[in-house]
Amino acid sequence: MATLSVAAVLAENARRRPAKEALVEGDLRLTFAEVWQRALAQAGALAGLGVRPGDRIALMAPNTADFPQAYYAIAAAGGVVVPVHLLLSQTEVEHVLTDSGATLLLCHPAQAQTGAAAARAAGIRTVLLGEEFGKLAADAEPLPSYVTREADDPAVVFYTSGTTGVPKGAVLSHFNLVMNATVNAFDANDIRPDDIALGALPLFHAFGQTVSMNSTWRAGATLVLLPRFDAARAIELMVKEKVNTFHGVPTMFVALAAAAAGADALPELRVCISGGASLPVAVLERFEAAFGATVYEGYGLSETSPAAAVNQPVFGAKPGTIGHPLWGVDVEIARADAEDRIELLPPGELGEVVVRGHNVFSGYLGRPEATAEALVDGWFRTGDLGTKDDEGFLRIVDRKKDVIIRGGYNVYPREVEEVLMRHPGVAQVAVIGLPDDLHGEEICAVVVPAPDTAPEAAEITEWSREHLGRHKYPRRVEFTDALPLGPSMKVLKRELRVRYAAR
Incomplete structure (x- = not known):
């Protein structure tokens, strides 16, 4: 019987570096x-x-x-x-x-x-x-x-x-979580005991809990908590506490890149990790230009503890990808329509992202049918569509459920969003499919305008028509002050579909 506890992450630090600062929150x-x-x-x-x-x-x-x-x-x-x-x-x-x-x-x-x-x-x-x-x-x-x-x-x-x-x-x-914290700290990234990380991601969520809290402490580093995320306050706190490690979701990177211009000083960041949702390349470039730091984008799910793949210094970072699998984890692309078996596809082919390794969960509590659907032939089916290139870099194309089928053509919202994020009047965007009598589904872009701009729907449609294939550009553009976010900071596309289908 092998025994193990997540509690050992903290217990071992108390034994090895008892006087080291572990946790900072305000004056505490x-x-x-x-x-x-x-x-x-x-x-x-x-x-x-x-x-x-x-x-x-x-x-x-x-x-x-x-x-x-x-x-x-x-x-x-x-x-x-x-x-x-x-x-x-x-x-x-x-x-x-x-x-x-x-x-x-x-x-x-x-x-x-x-x-x-x-x-x-x-x-x-x-x-x-x-x-x-x-x-x-x-x-x-x-x-x-x-x-x-x-x-x-x-x-x-x-x-x-x-x-x-x-x-x-x-x-x-315990094995899932201790291993995920360990390989995040020592293999995916080089996290050092003298690092100081900002804990701005909600700790009740898998990303914040494993990557910010458990991995930081697994390496014996310091965690500085920020109870409510506000970009200007986050920059101030990072400068004050000499934070060099930032973990965030794309909405946080958007806000930090915008707030950097008005800040008196900026932190010197060594490790920046993005996850939780796809990071548009335009946002990554804006953030890197403002902070002079490399962003390592990763990917995971609650069911995979959560980290499954991430851009890692050892392989180099490739913007627009989620990098390579974590140490000891396999992430492959399987035929999406073969539900009862795992049929792996060669590099370059589009399919469902599947994961196996020490990070894959035991199952859904009290739901054997749902568990059996998700765990097939020793692999976890993520429900995400992606590709793997010849160098082994993985790319998430979209959720299986979010794909828009317009006039018989598959349109991947993320691809459209990446292009729209380069429009100067767009701060954030979510692309959804809405029911349409003629084409089955029509493409709708829900846009949060950039500060001090007033873009027009027709102008955005015209602009995107020049940058996207005929079946891909949004025929409909809606404006909103903010996109609805779930507890894990992902955009709730189902809410947007309900909201705009009714109009």
């Missing part, structure tokens, strides 16, 4: 020894509340010090963390609590209204982080060390928003 500064002592005290409090190894504990908190503290406390107590997205409604939170079988909700006071109401409806106890949990921890006997877990035991259950249906719980093991 904690060393690895302090964070670990607090986690063991909180784990003792959880044991006192009746938490047993394998129990699922929901955690609902923003990017304050409470999150990593409680996360490692749950792991130390042998529990399974069920992170709750902060943008969910009470009914949606209740679904996560009941579906996961959570026995307790640890909730930040700022989320208490929604969280506590959902917990009452689900019939489970809520403990508020901060004063209430702090008192329980102060009165409890701290655990002497973390509880023994087997490598394949569940560590975290991520609820995936999915593009359809109700959210499903993706079960990730």
Whole structure:
């Protein structure tokens, strides 16, 4: 029996570099020894509340010090963390609590209204982080060390928003998460103990949790938390704290590139990683020009812990791609229409992206049919379409479900978005297919105009007609102040389809 726990990531730092600064949030500064002592005290409090190894504990908190503290406390107590997205409604939170079988909700006071109401409806106890949990921890006997877990035991259950249906719980093991943090820190990137990373991505999401929190600490580096992302504030904080590592989603890179011009000083960034959604090449170029730093774009899903592929210094970075698979992981292109088997395609062919390796999840909690559909012949089917070139660089073309079929031709929204992002009047854009009597689907571009511009729909259509094939350019252009974003900062295209199909 091989034993392993995510809690070891923090425990080992407390042993190897106890006095090293681990966590910074506002005026709060904690060393690895302090964070670990607090986690063991909180784990003792959880044991006192009746938490047993394998129990699922929901955690609902923003990017304050409470999150990593409680996360490692749950792991130390042998529990399974069920992170709750902060943008969910009470009914949606209740679904996560009941579906996961959570026995307790640890909730930040700022989320208490929604969280506590959902917990009452689900019939489970809520403990508020901060004063209430702090008192329980102060009165409890701290655990002497973390509880023994087997490598394949569940560590975290991520609820995936999915593009359809109700959210499903993706079960990730201690082995999945420890390996993903390790290869992210030491193989994909050269993360060093004296690095300082900005934790601006939501920690309740797989990207923020693995890449910002666990990988940073796996390398013994410092995490500086930013509870609410604001580009100007992020630049100020990075300069003040000498941050050299930034992980973000494309919307953050857009905002930072725009805010750089008005900043007094800019941070010296060594490692910049983008994920969560496709980063338009125009945005990557703008950011690199402003900050003088290389952006390494990657790709992953909750079901793959999440990182599966990323541009890596060892292979060189190629803008517009997601680089190469992580160490010990295979990412290939398979025939998209062969549902019951995996048939790998040669380089250059378009197909479904499939993943196998130490990062692939155990399955969907309580959903054997959905698990069997997703895990085929030892590979995880991502539902994304992509290609692999002769040098092994992977490229995501689009979600299988987002492809637009106009007059019998396949149009990939991402390709259209890449082109539109180069228009001077476009700050952000999402391309969707809307029902059309003549062509089956018509192409619609939903545009957030660039500051101080007032582009016209006809002008954008005309411009894109010069830059795109006849079947690809948007016949319809709509303007909006902001695109609807899901909890993981992806644009919710299904919401846009509903909104504009009705018009």
